Amino acid sequence: MHTETIIYIILAGIVAILLAVFQYYNKKKSMSKLNMLFSFLRFLSIFSVLLLLINPKFEQVSFSIEKPNLVVAIDNSSSIKHLNQDTHVINLIETVSNDAGLNNKFNIDLYTFGESFKVSDSTTFSENQTNINNAFKQLSQIYRGTTAPTLIISDGNQTYGNDYQFTASTYKQSIYPVILGDTVTYTDLKIKQLNVNKYAYLKNRFPIEAILVYNGNKTINSRFLVTKGHTTVYSQPISLSKENNSKIINFTLPANSVGVSSYKATIVPIENEKNTVNNSKNFAVEVIDQKTKIAIVSDFLHPDLGAFKKSIESNEQRAVTLLKPKEILNQINDFQLIIINQPNYRFKDLFDILEKENKNHFTIVGTKTDLNFLNKNKQNFLHEKTSQTENYQAEFNTNYSPFIVDNINFESFPPLNSNYGSVSFTTPFESILNKRINGISTNEPLLVTYETNGRREGVLFGENIWQWRAQSYINNQSFNQFDNFLGKLVQYLASNKRKNRLNIDYESFYNGSSNIIIKAEFFDKNYVFDTRETLNISVTDNISKENKTFPLILKGNNFQVDLSSLAPSNYSFTVKATNENIAKSGNFQILEYNVEQQFLNANVTKLQQLATNSDGKSYFIDNTKDLKTDLLNDNRFVSIQKSNKNIIPLIDWKYLLIILALSLGLEWFIRKYNGLI
Secondary structure, three states, X not given: OOHHHHHHHHHHHHHHHHHHHHHHOOOOOOOOHHHHHHHHHHHHXXXXXXXXXXXXXXXXXXXXXXXXXXXXXXXXXXXXXXXXXXXXXXXXXXXXXXXXXXXXXXXXXXXXXXXXXXXXXXXXOOEOOOOHHHHHHHHHHHOOOOOOOEEXXXXXXXXXXXXXXXXHHXXXXXXXXXXXXXXXXXXXXXXXXXXXXXXXXXXXXXXXXXXXXXXXXXXXXXXXXXXXXXXXXEEEEEEEOOOOOEEEEEEEEEOOOOEEEEEEXXXXXXXXXXXXXXXXXXXXXXXXXXXXXXXXXXXXXXXHHHHXXXXXXXXXXXXXXXXXXXXXXXXXXXXXXXXXXXXXXXXXXXXXXXXXXXXXXXXXXXXXXXXXXXXXXXXXXXXOOOOOEEEXXXXXXXXXXXXXXXXXXXXXOXXXXXXXXXXXXXXXXXXXXXXXXXXXXXXXXXXXXXXXXOEEEEEEOOXXXXXXXXXXXXXXXXXXXXXXXXHHHHHHHHOOOOOOOXXXXXXXXXXXXXXXXXXXXXXXXOOOEOOOOOEEEEEEEOOOOOEXXXXXXXXXXXXXXXXXXXXXXXXXXXXXXXXXOOEXXXXXXEEOOOHHHHOOOOOHHHHHHHHHHOOOOOEEOOEOHXXXXXXXXXXXXXXXXXXXXXXXEHHHOHHHHHHHHHHHHHHXXXXXXXXXX
């Protein structure tokens, strides 16, 4: 408490005494006991009021002991069970969790990782992928600024994600890997990688690249085969040795029929080979009749052109050609969709042909767009003309209905630059994205689609969409989400199919280790997304004829079902609405492949390097007797006494108000009782 406050309190006491004595002191005779009581009660009342006015503040200090955290991250992937290490892991978890010494020194937190990272409630060793780097990324957020030595129980085999070996540079904790699996090197022959395009074109040949790897000391001879059903479509003898332990095979296969064609690549196992699962890989190719051709027409160079081309061509079904306004006039019928970048008067002939041919097109409106020209030649909307530009952020419209759109975190994307001014439409339109300025919604469209006279059109009111693709990569370490979004938009605009009340989004085939998610949208008769409807999917195995029915769950702006539990096979399915007689069918194939079964050994080198880089120590699962001792004796992991100082103002002390009320009440009651009132 400050000296100035103490002086005020002393003065308040003196003032309270003087006022109390002044009111009840009688010069003619000595003060009675009753007056002395009244003076004391009045002193308490006045002093309490003055204290409330001064409102002194007191310091309250509390102490607490904070133990360090011991993080236990458990590999929950199926490779642990494949390497017969699941029992060892469960025993180690129970030992660490129930150890009195470790619990006395640490707060023990259990997590599991595989495809996802989560707090551990059980370990099933059933996840089909492993992303160790993601586990450390999540932990670095949870334990930032704390002491949290990390025990990672894993075989060290990661199937996707960034390399975790050097994660200690961002995860500022000591890491103690417990290495699972056999460290003995076995003779093994495997298909390391198979590179195949997802799509091929009818009457063409599609390329395949196979990378074969041999681990052993002797020279061996085998044969590489590719089969389709029971027919061998490619065969080649191979010879490998300790010095020449890998081989790349490049060949082509014919695409003779439209649809999904399934193949199996096999390298014939050698004698006494322990793991033969990794000797085969299934793959599939979807043969399509023709490519969707898209033209991007622009009068000047802009980074958006490259972003559109890269994004659209990420799907092999589509080809993009960059053209000038004059160059496209004689070949406009060669393309299913025309993308027009910031048109001006040089686009006059192109607009006339588009109107005459009733061609689908997509228009980008930016700062270099001639709005006078655009307003004269676009009869479906009118853009207010001003001399100002503005940066517009995106706001996702969850009620968009023409096709399934996922929110790819548009709100995190940089703003697009465009002309300032409102847009008025003369034809019904649907907005995918709306404009926001400084976080405030304007209810003005940023990205729209509409249909008129059997023609589909789209308009983007902004430029610099290349920054969106870059930001999407920063958010997800991949361009896939943005490219899929733009691909769906292009697919919709390039098609003239009639709008359906039930739309389904699925792939023709899936790898056995990937998530199998089928999405659907259902609209009422006014084509408004109907959340009241119940959708079910009936899935039939075309080989075993087994039929299963699953409900689709409403998630955001679509219905979804996860079919990852299905075994590899060919399937046909029907999605049906419960309340209306509307259904839609399709087919897909699940390829047999489990990436977690491709490993024979633990990745000892990476796990040991991880421990070294983080000032930790590695252990093998069969020899963890020193683990407890090392953790308990490490002076870096000690409990910390923390003090917490709170400044409490006197006005928050409720007892002072009680004293004030009692003193005033008692004084009034005693005076009343003695007839002084």
